Each structure stands twice: as C-alpha cells, then as structure tokens.
Amino acid sequence: MKDIHLIALTVNGEEHEIVVESRRTLADVLRHDLGYTGTHIGCEHGICGACTVLLDGQPVRACLVFGVQADGCDVRTVEGLSDGEELSDLQKAFSRCHGLQCGFCTPGFLMLSEAYLSEQDGVPDEAQVREVMASNICRCTGYQGIVEAVRQVAEERAG
Amino acid sequence: MTSIGERLARKEDPRLLRGLGRFGDDQDRPGQLWMRVVRSPLAHGRLVSISKPEGAHVITAEDVPPGVRIPVRLKVQGIDLDDHLQPVLAADEVRYVGEPVAVVLADDPYEAEDLAELVQVDIEELPVTVDTADGTQAAEFELGYGDVEAAFGEAGHVVRIEFEVGRHSAVPLEPRALLADVDPASGALQIFGMTKVPVFNRDVLATMLGIDENLIHVHAMDAGGGFGVRGEFYPEDFLVPWLAWTLRRPVKWVEDRAEHLVAVNHSRQQKHVISAAFDNEGTLLGLKDDVLHDNGAYARTHGIIVPELTLAMLPGPYRVPAFHGRVRVMLTNKTPCGTYRAPGRFEGTSVREQLLDVAADQLGIDRVELRRKNLLTADELPHTRAMSTLGTDVVLDSGDYPGLLDKAMVEADRLGYLSRLESLRAQGHAAGLGVAMFLEKSGLGPQETADVTVSTSGAVRVHSGGTSLGQGIETILAQVTADALDIDPAVVTVINGDTVLQPFGGGSWASRSTVVGGSAVHRAAVAVRERAVRMASRMLEVAEEDLEIKAGMIGVRGAPGSSVSYADVAKACRPGSPYLGPDEPAGLTARRRFEVEHMTYPYGVHVALVDVDTGTGHVEVLRYLVAYEVGRAINPTLVEGQLLGGVAQGVGGALLEEFRYDEAGQPQAVTFMDYLMPTAAEVPRIDVLVAQDAPAPGNPLGVKGAGEGGLTAAGAVIAGAIRDALGLTGSVGRLPMTAERVRGLIEEGT
Ligand code: FES
Ligand code: FES
Numbered sequence: 001m002k003d004i005h006l007i008a009l010t011v012n013g014e015e016h017e018i019v020v021e022s023r024r025t026l027a028d029v030l031r032h033d034l035g036y037t038g039t040h041i042g043c044e045h046g047i048c049g050a051c052t053v054l055l056d057g058q059p060v061r062a063c064l065v066f067g068v069q070a071d072g073c074d075v076r077t078v079e080g081l082s083d084g085e086e087l088s089d090l091q092k093a094f095s096r097c098h099g100l101q102c103g104f105c106t107p108g109f110l111m112l113s114e115a116y117l118s119e120q121d122g123v124p125d126e127a128q129v130r131e132v133m134a135s136n137i138c139r140c141t142g143y144q145g146i147v148e149a150v151r152q153v154a155e156e157r158a159g
Numbered sequence: 160m161t162s163i164g165e166r167l168a169r170k171e172d173p174r175l176l177r178g179l180g181r182f183g184d185d186q187d188r189p190g191q192l193w194m195r196v197v198r199s200p201l202a203h204g205r206l207v208s209i210s211k212p213e214g215a216h217v218i219t220a221e222d223v224p225p226g227v228r229i230p231v232r233l234k235v236q237g238i239d240l241d242d243h244l245q246p247v248l249a250a251d252e253v254r255y256v257g258e259p260v261a262v263v264l265a266d267d268p269y270e271a272e273d274l275a276e277l278v279q280v281d282i283e284e285l286p287v288t289v290d291t292a293d294g295t296q297a298a299e300f301e302l303g304y305g306d307v308e309a310a311f312g313e314a315g316h317v318v319r320i321e322f323e324v325g326r327h328s329a330v331p332l333e334p335r336a337l338l339a340d341v342d343p344a345s346g347a348l349q350i351f352g353m354t355k356v357p358v359f360n361r362d363v364l365a366t367m368l369g370i371d372e373n374l375i376h377v378h379a380m381d382a383g384g385g386f387g388v389r390g391e392f393y394p395e396d397f398l399v400p401w402l403a404w405t406l407r408r409p410v411k412w413v414e415d416r417a418e419h420l421v422a423v424n425h426s427r428q429q430k431h432v433i434s435a436a437f438d439n440e441g442t443l444l445g446l447k448d449d450v451l452h453d454n455g456a457y458a459r460t461h462g463i464i465v466p467e468l469t470l471a472m473l474p475g476p477y478r479v480p481a482f483h484g485r486v487r488v489m490l491t492n493k494t495p496c497g498t499y500r501a502p503g504r505f506e507g508t509s510v511r512e513q514l515l516d517v518a519a520d521q522l523g524i525d526r527v528e529l530r531r532k533n534l535l536t537a538d539e540l541p542h543t544r545a546m547s548t549l550g551t552d553v554v555l556d557s558g559d560y561p562g563l564l565d566k567a568m569v570e571a572d573r574l575g576y577l578s579r580l581e582s583l584r585a586q587g588h589a590a591g592l593g594v595a596m597f598l599e600k601s602g603l604g605p606q607e608t609a610d611v612t613v614s615t616s617g618a619v620r621v622h623s624g625g626t627s628l629g630q631g632i633e634t635i636l637a638q639v640t641a642d643a644l645d646i647d648p649a650v651v652t653v654i655n656g657d658t659v660l661q662p663f664g665g666g667s668w669a670s671r672s673t674v675v676g677g678s679a680v681h682r683a684a685v686a687v688r689e690r691a692v693r694m695a696s697r698m699l700e701v702a703e704e705d706l707e708i709k710a711g712m713i714g715v716r717g718a719p720g721s722s723v724s725y726a727d728v729a730k731a732c733r734p735g736s737p738y739l740g741p742d743e744p745a746g747l748t749a750r751r752r753f754e755v756e757h758m759t760y761p762y763g764v765h766v767a768l769v770d771v772d773t774g775t776g777h778v779e780v781l782r783y784l785v786a787y788e789v790g791r792a793i794n795p796t797l798v799e800g801q802l803l804g805g806v807a808q809g810v811g812g813a814l815l816e817e818f819r820y821d822e823a824g825q826p827q828a829v830t831f832m833d834y835l836m837p838t839a840a841e842v843p844r845i846d847v848l849v850a851q852d853a854p855a856p857g858n859p860l861g862v863k864g865a866g867e868g869g870l871t872a873a874g875a876v877i878a879g880a881i882r883d884a885l886g887l888t889g890s891v892g893r894l895p896m897t898a899e900r901v902r903g904l905i906e907e908g909t
Contacts, residue, residue, distance in 0.1 A: 023269065037185040038178015040383070042332045043416040047831035050332060078178035087176060095172040098800045102629025103175025104182065104333040104383030126844070134840035137831070139332045139384050140629050142803035142869075143839040 007071035011036060012080030020067040026060075027051045029067035030077060038078040038107045042137070049136030052108040053077050059115040078107035081114065089156060090114060093149035101140035108136050113150045123154045162641040162648045163860070166796040169634045170653070171381075171627065180381040183336025183352035188409035191338070192216075194399060195271035196418065197261040197278045199253035202289075202492040202824025204282035206251055209261055212277035216264040220250035223401070227367055229392055231462035232359060235550060238298045238463060243490060245457035247394040253282060254456035255492050256826055257421030259394045264402065268413065287492045287824040291430060291453040294489030298463050302470040304545035305481025310445025314436035318518040320890040322510045324874065326428035326453065327816040327895070329499045329808075330836060333383020334414040335423065337395060339403035348375045348404055354382045354626045355390020356666035357656045363392050364400055375400070379657040385628030386808070387498040387668065388424045391460045417829045424461070424497030425818055428453035429469065431510045441524045443533045445481035448473055448510070452488045455495035463488050464549060465496065468503030468600075471548030475511055475598040476560040476762050477533045482544075492824040498668075500808060501867040504599060505874055512595040512875035513890050516882055526879075527568060530596050534560040541856075549603055549669075555760050558788055558853040564596055567764035567786035570848050576768050576782050589771040590781075591884025595875035598762045601864025602674030602855070604755040608663035609679035611640060611687045612748035615733070617711070617726030619644065619651045621680055624664015625672035626656035630866060631797040632672045636680045638793050639860065643684035644691075646711040646725065663752070670761075670864025673793060678858045679753035686749035691728045694747070697738045698723050698731055759855035761863035763787035765806075765876040771884045776902035778814055778881060780841070786848040790855040790863040799847045802869035807842045809873020815841070817895050 003022040008015065011034060018033055025044075030036040030053065042050035044063045051062040054076035081088045090113055093099070100106040116132050124132075129150050133143060174180050197209075197217075211217040228244035249260045260280055265271035288294050311317060337352040348370075353360050357377040365372035382389055395412055403410040414422065430451040436444040452466040470484035499505075519526035535542055537559040544553040571577065576592065583590035610622040621640050625632050633653040641648035654660055655667075665675065688708065695713040696703045699721055707716045714722025723731075729747040731738040739745060768782040785802045792798045815835040819827040828834035854861030878891045885904060893900060 021269070031184070032187060036178070037182070038180075040182070040333065041184070042334070042383075043831050045416065045830055045832070048332060078176075082177055087173065091176040094176060095168055098169075098796050100172065100175055101631065101800060101804060102332070102382060102384045103171065103180050104331075104629075106175055107178050110176070130839045134838035137332065137836055137838060139330065139386075139808070139836065140804045141800060142805075142807035142845060143842050144803050144845060145800065147839060 005068050007068055009070045009073050009075055011075045012077060022066065022068050024067045025063055026065040026067050026070050027062035030062060036077045036079055040104050040107055042104065047137065049112060050105050050108040052111045052136065054111055054115055059112050078110055081110060090153050093153045097145040097149040097152065099141060099145035099149040105136060105138040109133065109138065109146055112136055117150065117154055117157060120154055123158045126151060162638040163793050165638065165794065167634060167638055167648055167794055169631050170637055171631060171633055182333055182381050182383055184413045186338055186351055187411065188338065188340050191409035191411045192264040192266065193268040193271040194402065194410055194412040195263045195275040196259045196395065197263060197275050197280065198418065199249065199256060199258040199260050199280065199282065201253060201282050201284060202256050202287045203285045204253055205285060206249055206253055206260065207281040207283050210279040212274055215274045217261055217278060219261045220246065220248040223248055227397060229394065229459050230363060231458060232460040233462055233464045233549065235462065235464055235467050236300045238300065240297060240458040240462055243297045243458040245394065245459060245495060247397045255494050256824060257494060262398055289491060289493065289820050289822060289824055291428065291451050291489050291491060294453065294491040296487055297454060297458060297490050298488040301483065301485045302546045303483035305445065307445045307447055307481040307483040310481040311436045314444050315439035316437045316522060317434055318514060318521055319434035320514050320517055321432050321892065322513055322890055323430045323893040324427050324506045324509055325817040325895050326425050327812050327818060328423065328425045329386035329388040330834065331384030331386055331389055334416055334419045335389065335395065336413040337399040338409065338411045339400040340409040341403060341407055346374065348400055350375065350377045350400055351380055353377045353390060353396065354380065354628060354656060355385055355668055357626060357658050358624060358662065358664045359666060360392050360396060361658045364397065367397055368401060368404055377658040379654050382626065382628045385667065386500040387502060389628065390626065391424060391497055416831065420829050420834055421494050421826050424459060425455060425494045426465065426496050426499035426502065427506055428496065429506050433510050433514050435514055435518055437518065437522060441522045441529050441532055443477060443479055446474060446479050448484045450484065450486040452486055453491055454488050455491060455493045457495040459495045459497050461497040465498055465502045467548055469507045471546055471553055472504050472598060472600065473507040473511060474544065475508065476535060476596055478535050478539065493820055500805065501871040504597065504871045505812065508595065508597040508872050509874035509878060509894060512872065513878050516879050517890055520888060527594055531561050531564055534564065534596065536561060551757055554757050557856055558762055560762055562852065563762065563786055563788055563850055564764050566850065567766055567784060567848065570786065571766040571784050574784065574846055576766060579782065580768055583770060589773050589884045591769055591880040591882065593767045593876035593880030593883060595765045595872040595879055597872040598760055599868050599871055600758045600760050601670035602755060602759045602858065603669040603671050604675060606752050606754045607665045607675040607679040608661065608750060608752045609676065609683045610661060610748065610750045611680065611683040612746065613687060613725045613729045615726055615729045617650060617724060619646065621651060621653040622660040623653060623655050623676050623680055624661045625667040625676040628667055630672065630801065632667065635673050635793050635797065636677060639677045639680050640684045643681055644688050644725065645708045670866035674759060674858055674862050674864050675753055675755060677793065677860055677862060679751055681859050682751035682753055683749045686751055687747060690749065691725060691747060694728045694731050694738055695723050755857060757857055759857055759863045761788050761868055763868045763872065765872040767876040767880045769877065769880040769884055771881060771901060773905055776898035776905065778896060778901060780810055780843050780877065783843050784846040784848065785869055786850060787868040788850040788853055788863065789865045790853060791851050791861040792849055793862065795849055798849050798865040801865045802847050803845050805867060805869020806845050806873055807837055809870040810842055810877065811837045812895060813874045813877035814895050814897065
C-alpha cells in the first residue's frame with residue numbers, strides 16, 4: 001500500500017496541487033511530477049548540492065527533503081531566476097566569468113549564491129565566497145569562475 | 160571579420176543557466192518502464208541462483224542473447240582480449256562488487272529499487288584478488304627504442320625510484336542515464352543519453368541487436384561532464400535499448416551515485432619501477448620503466464590503451480636517446496578500468512617528474528636546470544620516436560619546450576611564488592615548490608565529418624560528430640564556422656552527436672573535438688563559402704575573382720551596393736532556381752571530412768606552491784600556475800576553463816581521491832563522504848598562461864587540443880612540491896598524498 005498525500009506548493013510563483021507518496025523527495029516532485037528539470041540530482045545524499053533550491057527563501061538540498069515537507073511552502077528553482085527573456089545579474093555573471101561548463105552543477109550553485117547574496121550586507125572577499133561555495137561540488141570549472149561571478153554580483157548589488 | 164581568437168560568450172550558457180539543458184534524466188515517456196540493476200554484493204564468486212520476487216519482472220543472463228559482451232573499441236599492440244570481456248549480465252561468475260547480475264523493471268523508480276532489493280542472489284564465494292601483483296595477467300607488452308642496455312652500461316649515474324598511482328576516476332557530476340523508445344512511425348529505436356562516441360555505440364548496438372544501424376537514432380543531449388568515462392559502451396547501454404526493442408515499451412534507467420562509483424570505469428592504478436641513466440653532466444642517456452597496471456575485473460572498451468599510452472608518452476618532452484618500457488596488465492576483483500582525462504599521461508608524468516626531482520638532487524643540479532638541459536629544443540622538432548600509440552607513430556610536431564619552461568618560471572616569479580616560498584620558510588613553515596614539465600597528445604584521427612548548411616533565412620547549421628560534454632564545443636565550432644564564412648557567430652547553431660544528422664561522427668575524446676572536428680567543420684564551411692561565391696557570380700553576373708565577402712555579404716569588389724547575402728544565395732540554391740545547373744544538387748550545404756594520420760602534441764608546465772602542516776599532514780595548495788601551448792586558441796576563455804577544471808581534478812587525484820578496497824574486495828568509497836573531491840576550499844586561485852607560439856602543422860586551424868593539460872602534471876607537481884617541502888631525498892612514493900600518507904613520510908623522514 002502506498003502512503004499518499006495531497007500537497008500544495010508554490011514553485012516560482014506558480015501554485016501546484018499534487019498527490020505524492022510520502023517517501024518521494026522534493027527533487028523528484030519538482031523534476032518528474034512538475035517538470036522543473038533544472039534542479040539536478042548528482043548524489044542523492046546531500047553532498048554535491050546540485051539539487052539546491054530555495055524553500056521559503058532558505059537554500060536546501062532537495063534530495064534530502066521529502067515532497068510532503070514542502071506542503072504549503074514557497075519553492076524557488078533555477079527556472080525562476082530570470083525575468084522572462086532577460087537573465088538575472090547572477091546568471092549573466094556566471095556566463096561572463098565562465099562559471100559553468102557542463103552546467104550540471106550550475107542550478108545548485110546559482111540557488112546557493114542567490115540565497116547567500118540576499119543575506120549579504122557588505123561585499124564579501126574571495127575567501128568568504130570560497131568558503132560558502134565549498135558547500136557544493138563542481139567537477140568542471142575549478143570554481144574560479146563561480147567564485148568570481150558571485151563576488152562581482154555582490155559588488156554590483158552593493159553599488 | 161574573424162571569430163577565431165575571440166572570447167565569445169558560450170552558446171551553451173543561456174539554456175544551461177535557465178535550467179533548460181536536456182540531460183539524461185530530463186525526459187520521460189508515457190508508459191515507460193524503469194530499469195534497476197541488481198549488482199553483485201561480492202567481489203568474486205560462483206553465481207548459484209537468482210531468486211525473483213513474486214510478480215516482479217526480473218531479467219537475468221539466461222534471458223539475454225547468449226554471448227553478448229562489451230567489445231573493445233580501441234585495439235592496440237595486436238593483443239587479443241576476448242577472454243577478458245565483460246558480459247552484459249554475469250552468467251556463471253561474478254568478478255567485482257557492482258557487477259550487474261540482473262535487472263528489474265517496474266512502472267516507478269522507487270518500486271523498481273524496492274523490487275531489486277528483494278532479488279536474492281546466491282553466490283558461492285571464491286578467493287578474492289585485490290592486490291595488483293596477485294592478479295591474473297591479461298596482457299604483457301613492451302615499447303621502446305634505442306639501445307637501453309648500452310645507455311645504462313655507460314651511465315655515470317643511475318637513478319631509480321618506485322612509484323604508485325592510486326585508483327581514482329572522473330566522477331562527472333551527472334550520473335549516467337538512458338532512455339530508449341521505439342518510434343512507432345519510423346520503427347526506429349530512439350536513444351537519449353549516449354554521448355562521447357554515439358556513432359560507434361550505435362554500430363555496436365546494431366550488431367548486438369542484429370538490426371540495421373539506421374534503425375537506431377542516438378539523439379543529441381547535454382551531458383554533465385564526460386572526462387573519458389561517460390559515453391563508453393557499458394552493460395546498461397545494451398540492456399536499456401535491448402529491453403525497449405524487445406518489449407516495445409519505453410525503458411528508462413538512471414544510475415544513482417553509489418552505483419556510479421562501482422560501475423563506471425575506474426582508472427589510473429599503476430605501480431612503476433623506473434630508472435634513468437645519466438652521464439656525469441646530467442644528460443639523459445636512457446630511461447627504463449616497468450609497469451604493473453591494474454585493470455580491475457575485465458577489459459572494457461578501452462582495452463589496454465591506458466597502459467599503452469603510459470609507455471608511449473613516458474619520455475615526454477625530453478631528449479631520451481634510448482627507452483624501454485614493459486607493462487603487465489593485471490586483472491583483479493575490482494571495478495574494471497578505462498580512460499580518465501589525461502590517461503596514461505597523469506600516471507607517467509607523475510612518475511617521470513618525480514624521478515627527475517630525485518635525480519636532480521642526486522646529481523647536484525638544480526631541478527629546473529636538469530629539465531632544461533634535457534628538453535628537446537625547437538630545432539630538434541619534428542621529432543619521431545620509433546614507437547606508436549593508438550595505432551599512430553609518435554611524431555612530436557612542433558614547439559619550443561625550453562622556451563615555455565623559461566616563460567613559466569619567469570611568470571611564477573613575477574607572480575610572487577618564489578618570494579612567498581621564502582617568506583613562508585622564514586616563518587618556519589614546511590613550504591615547497593614543485594615544477595613539472597609534460598607532453599600531451601591530442602587530435603587523434605582517423606577522421607571527422609561535418610555538415611554545414613545555410614538556410615534561406617541566413618541561419619547556419621552545423622552537424623558535427625563530436626558531443627557536448629560541457630567543454631563548449633558548440634561555441635568553438637560556431638566560431639570556426641563564422642570565421643570561414645565571414646558571418647556573425649550568433650546565426651550559427653551547432654548540433655552535436657545526433658547520429659541521424661551526422662552519421663559519420665568520430666566523437667569527443669582524446670582532445671580531438673576542436674582539432675579534428677573543428678578542422679572538418681572548417682573544411683565544410685570553406686566549401687559552402689566557395690559554393691556561395693560561385694552562385695553569387697551567376698546571380699550578379701560577374702566573375703568569381705571579382706567577388707569578395709564582407710560581414711556575410713558577397714559583393715563586387717569596389718562596387719558597394721551590388722551584393723547578395725548568404726540568405727539570397729541559399730534561396731538561389733532551391734530546387735527550380737534558375738541559377739541552379741541541371742545536375743547540381745539543391746541547397747547551400749556541404750559535407751566534408753578531415754582525415755589525419757598523426758596526432759598533435761601540446762605541452763606544458765605546472766608550478767605549484769604548497770604548505771604542509773607537519774602536525775596533521777594536511778597539504779594546502781597555495782598557488783598554482785599552468786602554462787600550456789595550444790597552437791592557437793579558438794576561444795581563450797574556454798581554453799583557460801579547460802585548464803582550470805583540469806587542475807581541480809588533478810588536485811583531487813594528487814591529494815584526496817582514491818577508490819580503496821578492503822581485503823574482501825569491498826569498495827570503501829561508495830559515497831561522496833568517502834570519495835573526496837576538491838571543493839572551492841581546496842582548489843586555490845589558479846594562474847594560467849596560454850601560449851600560442853607553436854601552431855600545429857597538421858591541421859588547417861593550427862590548433863592543439865586543450866582538454867587535458869590542466870590535469871596531466873598535477874600529480875607530478877604536487878608530489879614534487881611536497882617532496883620539496885619535506886626535504887626528502889627519495890621519492891614520495893605514492894599518490895594520492897593523503898594527510899595520513901604525508902604524516903607517514905614525515906615519520907619515516909626519508
Ligand atoms: S543531489 Fe542533493 S546534494 Fe547531491
Ligand atoms: S559545470 Fe560541470 S559540474 Fe560544474
């Protein structure tokens with residue numbers, strides 16, 4: 001017998017009501033039930049951060065959260081970052097700084113950075129950015145472009 | 160207008176930044192079945208029985224066509240490995256933990272996983288071999304030239320070390336995923352998720368299924384990193400399409416990380432005993448290496464090319480008058496091995512450069528000076544070594560090796576590496592500097608094919624045989640096309656790795672996409688350009704010689720206003736056009752092939768500054784410089800990106816990453832908690848010096864591959880830096896230099 005639940009959640013401003021099994025992860029709900037395939041799964045055990053999304057504004061590993069735990073929550077995924085055609089300042093900075101190659105880790109790094117930058121008052125230095133970016137894994141870029149992009153956006157946003 | 164050499168923003172970026180890439184697990188089909196692989200929990204044993212849970216759809220070796228084995232893609236040295244090939248499902252014996260023994264199908268992936276856990280596999284245990292030296296020898300061969308015995312006989316000094324490289328691998332961030340479906344309209348098998356060598360894989364599959372290769376369509380996809388392991392033909396690459404074909408249902412399979420770490424090719428594990436003969440002035444007279452290569456349980460698609468490349472590239476950029484290498488390829492009860500970025504070169508470079516460091520100390524010569532003295536000079540190139548690898552002769556094509564070494568040392572000094580080293584030491588730190596020089600190879604043939612087509616809107620499409628693995632090849636090929644046609648790269652779309660659009664592709668591996676793929680695209684684009692000029696001369700009624708192309712317009716030289724665009728020409732190439740001759744094919748399009756006999760050899764220098772905590776054994780990499788010669792950088796930003804990413808992987812291989820096994824053959828690294836990859840905290844800011852001083856003579860673009868040089872000497876340079884930091888007289892002996900190992904060295908005080 002499957003243990004199923006009806007949940008309601010908002011993803012990038014859009015409301016969804018779906019029936020999920022209690023053991024189904026938020027990552028699978030987003031990817032396979034709701035079609036937000038931008039959230040990626042790299043390890044399913046909470047280390048790589050490719051599945052990072054914002055749950056009520058906080059970065060979480062969507063592979064470690066059950067879909068039912070997101071009931072009534074506001075979820076932001078990579079698909080919600082750009083304003084229609086226009087990429088966000090952070091997305092543009094990732095491209096400009098060559099902060100992505102295969103792009104598999106990118107949604108996770110973008111969401112992590114988005115949350116980090118929104119909490120920043122001043123402009124963090126490189127070491128501080130590195131320390132936060134060390135929460136996720138990228139196998140392609142050597143991190144240099146990612147760190148640079150986040151630093152640049154922090155500077156831009158600080159004006 | 161040239162697009163080559165521009166730091167053009169990547170074409171891949173907008174879709175990837177929006178989360179709109181198309182990766183293996185991003186698609187589903189209505190009614191699809193999910194496959195889950197049941198894997199051997201034991202390293203070696205006789206398969207007694209497999210009990211299937213009630214009502215579950217389980218497939219075992221009995222159900223698959225008999226004798227289906229993973230073939231060797233690259234046969235070298237005339238060695239037959241038929242006895243050591245992996246079956247797609249184990250039939251009688253299991254030989255490593257993780258070997259597929261059965262698959263389960265279900266409507267839902269969670270259910271498939273549950274059912275797979277209920278499958279009981281009864282295995283009668285057999286003795287397990289973990290140590291390479293105790294393994295079964297699958298192959299033995301020698302490679303070399305010159306009179307090595309004489310060289311050692313007359314040597315003033317002989318230096319010998321033993322060095323081991325640990326088992327690690329690519330571990331791309333995206334696990335493997337496959338979706339296969341039979342299209343009812345065309346009857347063709349549609350496959351999503353095969354990369355790297357899609358045309359080769361299609362042909363292998365067609366043979367295994369006994370169907371025409373044109374009944375298989377491998378689609379272009381994004382892939383979350385390749386680095387050599389992704390896209391090789393694995394057991395699942397047969398099982399998923401075969402099930403879809405026989406059941407006439409879409410079948411999907413997504414690997415989880417624990418599976419990936421035991422299922423996908425491992426790499427690198429070798430033990431070397433290497434010696435060098437020098438005269439009294441420190442001139443190299445000869446080199447000898449005896450290698451024990453651990454290939455795990457089977458020979459897979461790469462056969463024995465990793466050990467072959469190890470030996471063939473071992474002399475590196477040096478003047479080595481006589482060389483002899485022997486390798487024994489051993490099978491053990493561990494995951495089978497294949498290539499990982501810089502295969503054979505990471506291993507060989509680590510060993511050779513450590514040997515040179517030890518030799519420099521023993522000879523009392525500065526280690527940079529010892530290298531400079533023995534590097535082949537620009538005048539000595541091209542230099543042919545009387546041995547071959549990957550079926551081609553080793554001909555070092557062009558370069559200035561000592562020149563790049565000098566440049567790198569000047570740059571490191573300018574950036575403050577040496578002063579930082581001094582000040583750290585003055586403060587009592589165990590700091591050290593490593594310097595390593597290496598030779599790479601790239602642009603393996605034999606061919607690549609590309610199509611370039613201009614549509615009536617003026618948009619240009621390129622169908623290439625490479626695949627997009629994250630390296631930015633779409634951008635590179637768009638730049639090559641735009642350059643040849645003199646158009647804006649923005650109008651160029653590149654499709655890679657679709658076997659219908661490009662049925663003759665060779666794939667993306669061995670740093671060949673830009674070199675061989677780029678050259679094919681260049682040729683096809685030049686052919687389109689020539690055709691466009693021919694057509695324009697008819698349209699404008701002027702001689703071809705009087706036409707010129709500027710910013711996408713073909714016009715009469717010196718007569719502004721009378722010109723046609725590529726779009727106009729494409730319209731004039733439509734069937735029924737008055738400009739088209741009777742037998743002339745319609746369309747402004749060309750397919751061209753680029754064939755190449757020899758590889759092109761990039762080369763580089765790595766310099767690293769490390770600080771060793773003598774209490775904990777922790778090694779911090781403080782500064783890292785890569786200097787690399789690429790002939791010509793189509794997009795310097797992307798070249799730099801390749802180098803930066805390579806260094807990060809190299810730091811992992813040098814310090815952290817290792818697939819360890821216990822005595823029972825149980826893998827000890829099956830999660831990212833035990834397989835440690837570097838994060839932003841372990842990888843320092845990296846300095847890059849991209850040199851374009853020695854264009855490759857063997858291709859029209861003058862390019863040398865940039866895919867691997869960031870990684871090649873990382874093991875070597877970090878081993879050298881640690882040795883320097885600890886003031887060792889001998890070799891560090893082994894990679895990775897984990898904190899535990901470093902502490903061991905400090906205690907031994909060798
Ligand atoms: S997939 Fe969630 S942390 Fe790796
Ligand atoms: S860009 Fe490939 S894993 Fe980060």
